[in-house]
Amino acid sequence: MGPIWPSYYGDCGAVMFVVDAANPTQVSSSCVQLLALLSAPQLAAVPVLVLFNKIDLPCYMSLVEMQSLFRMQDIVSCATQPVTVLEASARDGTGLADVLQWLRDTFRDPG
């Protein structure tokens, strides 16, 4: 689906970028897609949530290792938009309260 994402950028109020944290083979392609998304002019001021999902599943890499492989710190500090990184399991609900809080904070009516 990646190639058609830019056609939606103009309508985005926020982006939730979900990474399969149980699948280290997708790290490099996810990282390339994330960098392309963050450098899109239409998304330059749009809040982005990078969500490492499926943390209930076993993986040979720890989440800290995966985020290090992603160079998340560098990505966040170089991004023009606010970037939040969270972890969750959509299956058992871990971390979803933080995701909902991010949505509330992001779409809070400023008035």
Ligand SMILES: Nc1nc2c(ncn2[C@@H]2O[C@H](COP(=O)(O)OP(=O)(O)OP(=O)(O)O)[C@@H](O)[C@H]2O)c(=O)[nH]1
């Ligand atoms: N264990 C676990 N499974 C999940 C979680 N979130 C989604 N799934 C399952 O993962 C499968 C694929 O769902 P998604 O990853 O959302 O869909 P997708 O991105 O199109 O599929 P893939 O790219 O193949 O992972 C489904 O069977 C979901 O039920 C999670 O947090 N934990």
